[in-house]
Amino acid sequence: GAGVSQSPSNKVTEKGKDVELRCDPISGHTALYWYRQRLGQGLEFLIYFQGNSAPDKSGLPSDRFSAERTGESVSTLTIQRTQQEDSAVYLCASSLYGEKATEAFFGQGTRLTVV
């Protein structure tokens, strides 16, 4: 596609339910990032898939959070047993992978509201 696509754009879920967020990166981009942005705050790093290397999961806030990526395509971020503090916009970005990073392109985000 022309850009990074995320779905759904909005998700309202009840506390305790599991949610899955999807990211379709730009074709050919081997690097993929997930970030979280709480209202009025900066971007909080969650996870980074970098080509064929092991993903950098150092930003995942708890074991309720996990992410998968199949090859160089779609990634899903799963939040189990959601809590109200998980409410945020979840942003995905993709880029080429290399020593001198090129531009990372961001999707429009998924706004998650836990009620």
Next chain:
Amino acid sequence: GNSVTQMEGPVTLSEEAFLTINCTYTATGYPSLFWYVQYPGEGLQLLLKATKADDKGSNKGFEATYRKETTSFHLEKGSVQVSDSAVYFCVTKGGNTPLVFGKGTRLSVIA
């Protein structure tokens, strides 16, 4: 790991005023540096970048110079417009590390 410290906002300026948003970084090696912008209701987009010392990134009248000696990448614009109202993020990336964002600076330009 890498980190970024940028000027706390919000910043409110009158149209045609001079803008500076300070940004300093810590990193191992020689990271790439970026400014990203988030306009109201829109997604994050790259404003400008610099990949090595003394490089100057520029776009839409904004400039930032990669200063290795002061580990800084300050964003400047000579004459801001109302349409520049947005949140600006200073970002660093080195090697195999993810993008590291500053906390963001909200700019409001009034006519």
